[in-house]
Amino acid sequence: MLWFRHDLRLDDNPALLAAHQTGGPIIPVYIHAPEEESPWEPGAASRWWLHWSLNALDESLRARGNRLWILRGPSLDALRRLAGETGAGTIQWNRRYDPATRDRDTSIKQTLRAEGLRGESHNAALLFEPWDILNNSHQPYRVFSAFWRACMRARPVAQPIPAPATIPSLPAHITPSATLALDALELLPRRDWDQGLRATWSIGETAALAQARTFIAERLADYGTARDRPDQPGSSRLSPYLHFGEISPRRLLSLIIEAFGDPTTSAAAPYVRELGWREFGYHLLYHYPRTPSEPLDGRFAAFPWATDGADVALRAWQRGQTGIPLVDAGMRELWHTGWMHNRTRMVVASLLTKNLLIPWQDGARWFWDTLVDADLASNTLGWQWTAGCGADAAPYFRVFNPVLQGQRFDPDGGYVRRWCPELARLPDKYLHQPWTAPQAILTASGVRLGSDYPRPIVDLATSRVRALAAWEQVK
Numbered sequence: 001m002l003w004f005r006h007d008l009r010l011d012d013n014p015a016l017l018a019a020h021q022t023g024g025p026i027i028p029v030y031i032h033a034p035e036e037e038s039p040w041e042p043g044a045a046s047r048w049w050l051h052w053s054l055n056a057l058d059e060s061l062r063a064r065g066n067r068l069w070i071l072r073g074p075s076l077d078a079l080r081r082l083a084g085e086t087g088a089g090t091i092q093w094n095r096r097y098d099p100a101t102r103d104r105d106t107s108i109k110q111t112l113r114a115e116g117l118r119g120e121s122h123n124a125a126l127l128f129e130p131w132d133i134l135n136n137s138h139q140p141y142r143v144f145s146a147f148w149r150a151c152m153r154a155r156p157v158a159q160p161i162p163a164p165a166t167i168p169s170l171p172a173h174i175t176p177s178a179t180l181a182l183d184a185l186e187l188l189p190r191r192d193w194d195q196g197l198r199a200t201w202s203i204g205e206t207a208a209l210a211q212a213r214t215f216i217a218e219r220l221a222d223y224g225t226a227r228d229r230p231d232q233p234g235s236s237r238l239s240p241y242l243h244f245g246e247i248s249p250r251r252l253l254s255l256i257i258e259a260f261g262d263p264t265t266s267a268a269a270p271y272v273r274e275l276g277w278r279e280f281g282y283h284l285l286y287h288y289p290r291t292p293s294e295p296l297d298g299r300f301a302a303f304p305w306a307t308d309g310a311d312v313a314l315r316a317w318q319r320g321q322t323g324i325p326l327v328d329a330g331m332r333e334l335w336h337t338g339w340m341h342n343r344t345r346m347v348v349a350s351l352l353t354k355n356l357l358i359p360w361q362d363g364a365r366w367f368w369d370t371l372v373d374a375d376l377a378s379n380t381l382g383w384q385w386t387a388g389c390g391a392d393a394a395p396y397f398r399v400f401n402p403v404l405q406g407q408r409f410d411p412d413g414g415y416v417r418r419w420c421p422e423l424a425r426l427p428d429k430y431l432h433q434p435w436t437a438p439q440a441i442l443t444a445s446g447v448r449l450g451s452d453y454p455r456p457i458v459d460l461a462t463s464r465v466r467a468l469a470a471w472e473q474v475k
């Protein structure tokens, strides 16, 4: 049996390879058991992606003479039942690293073993296993640069394995019971809010590979400079594919090496380093499993977050109605496409946790529900980093100024004009701070502050001072 989870591909899939090597029929299965991921069950955007990803995986399997069986959890019961009905003796899967799934998998492996079945797990998601990279005192790393240097010393990364040409299936007379059609999982929204997502993404491993190849051929060489510009397609947008395992990091790295040579010294180095941040997030999540809800820096447990008006401010932030254009553009991009540029992720997270003094956990939860790349390791890392309470974090006193960030990284205003069209006619000078525009200019640009577009919900200068005072209390 081949138990698919966050490895929804046939290329470079070690569990598939192990199953294939037995020479017998392979039973590919996906088990729907979101409650086993509690409290981090997939959010709405992730469920949407998962539906199409499973659909694409089934098509790939069918093209190789097999198909995907879909079952409902509990996972252990479903695996046992399927093994009993098909006579399978071994279950192959690729590892996940979030605390709930790890605990579940360990217990499943033990129970299967006690019942005479074998469960074997493999690494499909990471270049480096979190337990293989430790410092001289055999402790996990908490500083990225040291972590990444240790990874680079630990090279080489294993070569990716191509998908087998055929995947032998069960004989036709054996049909597992209680299998479901994909639609029965009800992963797609009942209300039609997903047009923007549909228009933005092609899902599945063929699309992932095509996107990686195009990025490497056309944009990787300029990534170092273009990556910070939310108004340009400078980054790879591979994060949801990596999260769901539609492309393996090993495959991605090997394509980069084919095109650029040494990934640490060539023009590809800045991009490969970002893949390193992804590895670092998994390293931290594995070694500090409480960090999705608790700050790694214990001083922040007593941080004086705002209480007055926080709900109203949180809602304005979620809806892209803060009156601060770069922030609103980012939040609307997120709502519309399920993705947000990394620069704007940092800016919106800084505004929430510093200017508005709203706990980073509230922001992380919103991202969890709305991002198609919502990933417990990277999301926790990103929020704790920006809030200043994580490993190797931006210091708390570094408060991003969204006006200056906008002027620097969206200098022509293309990003803000796209997502906040009500401001499109404002001159560049005022686009990132419409509240400073003279009335005559607002009128000429068709903007009535407070009705067409909100006035800022917070004063950036005084709220920065308030945030620094809060920091003084815990530091």
Ligand SMILES: Cc1cc2nc3c(=O)[nH]c(=O)nc-3n(C[C@H](O)[C@H](O)[C@H](O)COP(=O)(O)OP(=O)(O)OC[C@H]3O[C@@H](n4cnc5c(N)ncnc54)[C@H](O)[C@@H]3O)c2cc1C
Binding pocket: 227, 235, 236, 237, 238, 239, 240, 242, 243, 274, 275, 276, 277, 278, 279, 281, 340, 341, 342, 343, 345, 346, 349, 367, 371, 373, 374, 375, 376, 378, 379, 380, 381, 382, 383, 386
């Ligand atoms: C507050 C906050 C929350 C975030 N939440 C997530 C999340 O839930 N899921 C997620 O995948 N990323 C998250 N990130 C990291 C980063 O913003 C995204 O990985 C990146 O924007 C994805 O776009 P891309 O694929 O074009 O990235 P590229 O710039 O093309 O980078 C290539 C890949 O490297 C990895 N990567 C890049 N930057 C980071 C980073 N800072 N941390 C970890 N991995 C990184 C991603 O897998 C990405 O696909 C978050 C960042 C912040 C500041």
